Amino acid sequence: GDKVKQSPSxxxxxxxxxxxxxxxxSIAATTVQWFLQNPRGSLINLFYLVPGTKENGRLKSTFNSKESYSTLHIRDAQLEDSGTYFCADSNxxxxWGSGxxxxxxx
Amino acid sequence: DMKVTQMPRYLIKRMGENVLLECGQDMSHETMYWYRQDPGLGLQLIYISYDVDSNSEGDIPKGYRVSRKKREHFSLILDSAKTNQTSVYFCASSLLTGGNYAEQFFGPGTRLTVL
Structure with a gap:
């Protein structure tokens, strides 16, 4: 099965x-990366995380390694936030997740 | 300004022709990568380079080879390109710190079409 599962699709x-x-x-991730692939196809680094939380402007991400999940929160969504968001275990x-x-x- | 560059950005080739994709980085990263991305999918790892002349196959190396003669440059070569190698190719680089691969930074991608 998928080692990194993203939701929603x-x-x-x-x-x-x-x-x-x-x-x-479903694997023991120790670090996580979040990317945005914008409609032009460019991959933009959003966060690189060890367990904990990081915040950057309207984006915040949390990585809980004990429970094996990470979340990306988007606040006050803007048109330029459109695209495909990928997370990846960067052990x-x-x-990669499927986005x-x-x-x-x- | 930390940057990964790729040349060319767009390329059209005929089946059987040779293809050379170039990647450069100005961050003195030891580790560099080549990926391909097909429509609607995530990235698949083709090759990793740990440093000059130290390369390792990724998940889908068949039909590709790489060359790294300088730390800042990493080339992907397709000898006799096939139509199923039509894809977008991404290069990335990262530091290797404490035995772990750190944050990867990506280039803008090369869109390759093989006719």
Whole structure:
């Protein structure tokens, strides 16, 4: 089965609302990366996490290694937040989730 | 400004032609990677390079080879390209610290079409 499972697979949000994306690991992840692949295809680094929480502007991410999950919270969603969000276990090499496709509607 | 660059950004080749994709980084990272991404999917690892002339196969190395003669450059070579190698290719780099691979930084990607 999937070693890194992301949910939901797709999400549509109204501009200005909040949401959370989740990443579950069936392997013992020790570090996690979150990326946004924008509609042009570029991969943008969002967070690199050891267990704990990081915040950057309207984004916040938490990694709980004991319970094997990570979350990405988006606050006050903007149109430019649209794209596909990937999480990856970055223990030795990146083991990718299948992504959450996020559409922000005006 | 930390950066991973890729050349070319777009490439169209005919089946059987040779393909050279180039990647550069200005962060003195030891480790570099080549991935491919097919539509609607995540990234698949083709090769890892731990440093100059120290390369290792990833998950899907068949049909590819790599070359790393300088720490800042990593090339992906397709000898006699096939139509199923049409894809977007990403290069990445990271530091290797304490035996663990640190944060990976990605280039903008090369869109390769093999006709």
């Amino acid at each position: 797709a999400l549509s949000l109204q501009e200005g609302t909040n949401s959370a994306l989740r990443c579950n690991f 030795y090499q990146l083991i 959450t496709k996020l559409i922000i509607k005006p």
